[in-house]
Amino acid sequence: MTKSAIICGGGISGLTAGIYLGRMGWDVTVCEKDAELRTAGAGLNLWPNGIRVLEKIGLRPALEKTGVFLDQYRTFSSEGELIAVEDVKGWRETYGAPLYGVHRRHLSKMLSDALGRHNLRLGHEVASVQQDDAGAVCTFGNGETIRGDVVLGADGVASAVRNSLFGPQEFSADERVRWRGLFNVADVHADPKTEVEVWGTDGHFGYLPMGGGKAYWFAAADGVTQNVEEVTGFFGGWHGSAVPAIIAATNTSTIIRNGLRDFVRPLKNWSKGRVTLAGDAAHPVLPGMAQGANQALEDVDVLCQCLGSYDGVESALAAYESVRIAQVAPVVKGSRALFDFEGQNEVAKGNKNPLFDRYHRLAERRVI
Structure with a gap:
């Protein structure tokens, strides 16, 4: 049976995760809150x-x-x-x-073209994320709901997915x-x-x-x-x-x-059940080392490898965060120092x- 992923956020990491999982055979839906892809x-x-x-x-x-x-x-x-x-x-x-x-802007277009327009939903702002033993459900501000085996919050520093998992965080x-x-x-x-x-x-x-x-x-x-x-x-x-x-x-x-901005205290975990985070949603990083997008891409790589290697989604997400939390911490610190x-x-x-x-x-x- 084909596994499905809901990716919240149409930035670099969200689009790349959609491409990566799609090429692994997953059914992927990338949801972006704005009416067009972010190019800021x-x-x-x-x-x-x-x-x-x-x-x-x-x-x-x-x-x-x-x-x-x-x-x-x-x-x-x-x-x-x-x-x-x-x-x-x-x-x-x-x-x-x-x-x-x-x-x-050009990179976003390149990635969205590789993802495929049929896998991208614009104007879909996350309102809530719920889950049970069978899967996870995202409800959006436009009233639509989408169910999947896993939800990835790649929705940036003001992440609605992160807030649904861990509540508001303290920023520097x-x-x-x-x-x-x-x-x-x-x-x-x-x-x-x-x-x-x-x-x-x-x-x-x-x-x-x-x-x-x-x-x-x-x-x-x-x-x-x-x-x-x-x-x-x-x-x-x-x-x-x-x-x-x-x-x-x-x-x-x-x-x-x-x-x-970055966090005063880094998150101890990025995942709960079938829901996890990547990029700025998980670890906002100052641009001193020019590593924001690069670390987000590394998140995606490790996440997709884990989802392909473990039978259970929750086990895969636990393995993913155990690797990436340790790897990204010194980069966040080094970026502030610069x-x-x-x-x-x-x-x-x-x-x-x-x-x-x-x-x-x-x-x-x-x-x-």
Whole structure:
């Protein structure tokens, strides 16, 4: 008998889980609360640990058409001094996959196309989740109910599925803000296959090519939290670096503000019975290590492996969370640490970017 899964959330992890389980022979329904797929965030940085999951389910050809595999990662000071160069061209040999940049909207379309429109329900906001020995039932705000063998809450930081399992959670009080904007690489003579970070004494700025001559920038700084004029004024003063030219080349209508939060205390469990969580619903993570989507993809990989290996859904979910809770905890901690701007500048004196050491140790879980 074919098993069925209800996936709540049409983001990167939810769509990928739907594709993965569908290719394992499951009957899959992905439910998204919005009337269209979420595209907030401009660009997305996928690291080898995330790319490996997508390539594992046959999406490499689609990835090559959708975004760009990167060759180099360069780090500068806000005065324009070159701090470090990381050659990432050989990462397929080192880590089994490359570093990748993509527009979130284009990635969402790629994944939804692979999932199939018949497996996607838009305008389905979770109202309640119930379960019994035979299965689980999601009831949606539009009155529809769907029954399945398992329910996955991949519905983001404000997860309704998580709240139904564990109630409201306490988030960090020191809410961070990250700004993002879009520009054309040719307007600033940027290398279309190089990711760049720029560090100042109380902030950081970076940009990521996404293919098609486009790139997006990301920025955060102490006290720069309220409006576009603050961010353009602050980073427009980083003379000597490429940042003022990028700011000048950015149409301000593309600049968006994202509030960032993680949990004060991580969840001790992600599952109850036939219902479990993945991605930001399970473990909100600051973008210091660019691991939010990548860790969510790893969640999906382990979850699907467990569902394919265990006879019972509850046993599979218990195995899944026992593996992933331990793996993701140091990444969440390391991602917060990289918002310590003064600490970054201390490391910069040694001409290295701490991101790569943390990625190697915490995301790839390798011993140096």
